[in-house]
Amino acid sequence: MPTKLRFFIRFATSVAAIASVTGCQSASNNPSQAAPLDAKATEFMYSTYRSSNCDVLATTLAQTQSSNTSNYAAMIRQVMTEKKCGAEQASLAQMNSGVGGLVTPSTPSGEVKDSKGKLGVYFNKNEMTPELAQALGMPTPRGVLVTGTGVGGAAEAAGLRSLDVILTADDSAYNNSDALRAYIGTLSVGHPLKLTFWRNRAEQNLVVVLGNVASPTSVADGAPGYCYVSAPSATPGLISWRSSIFPVSVSTPSSLQEHGKEVGALFRSYLLQNVSSAHVSETAVGICNAGLGNVASIWKADVSSTQNQKYQEWGGETVDLVWKP
Secondary structure, three states: OOHHHHHHHHHHHHHHHHHHHOOOOOOOOOOOOOOOOOHHHHHHHHHHHHOOOHHHHHHHHHHHOOOOOHHHHHHHHHHHHHOOOOHHHHHHHHHHHOOOOOOOOOOOOOOOEEEEEEOOEEEOOOOOOHHHHHHOOOOOOOOEEEEEEOOOOHHHHHOOOOOOEEEEEOOEEOOOHHHHHHHHOOOEOOOEEEEEEEEOOEEEEEEEEOEEEOOOOOOOOOOOEEEEEEEOOOOOOOEEEEEOOEEEOOOOHHHHHHHHHHHHHHHHHHHHHHOOHHHOOOOOEEEEEOOHHHHHHHHHHHHHHOOOHHHHHHOOEEEEEOOOO
């Protein structure tokens, strides 16, 4: 192994060890587990891993999995996925550590696996409002709104989708996403989670076998173009709908403009399948651009516009869905 590579691996693992000592909580009660990182340490560690190459990451992963910095393994796996490290690096990590089950880039982008049971969903961060309940045809506001499912996750496999509202999990009612997440966090991979949920103006039942794939946390860069779709409400007190950013295969300005019209129509059609027509705009506009940074800046400006004081006083409410055509 080259001297420079050995030095960087030692540096990366040493930084992880130091960060574990300076974390926001003490690990003295459990010496085999490093303390959680605070926000600054997390940002520093992530930046360190992002600046290393795939061989370094694979070897560092193998070392951290057998040390008291093992809780940083998920971060390293995440970075390896984002950097599209290949099967060669995955094999290197397994060979050096003797630990199986490593997440490789052959799994869907953004996946993170561990032994905890994962539903693999995105939840609306706010509790159900009367306006949102009315839009979904619910007699009373209750439950937790699903705003998307992770690629390759248990929820996607079972058939959950955006705009489903989880009412009960294992026969207990939940009206807060934090409480529901906390309960799911106590379960193991393979647990048959019984769900009652609201879809198409009626209650339905489903059993989801929890997996070990968490929801993706970011959109991979590198596609020729990216889009999001906005269906703004023109009426005070009603809901506006907006999708997250998703990659597309087209890149020229004219083709992106045409694609925006297509995804706008598809998004509106999807809304009408799940939402009262009175709460769906006459048009849904697809905003497409070349480069993730370009469309992300437009999306962020759109988000800011729905969070200003005048919009809130007007009675507007926006729901962001993890949706793509």
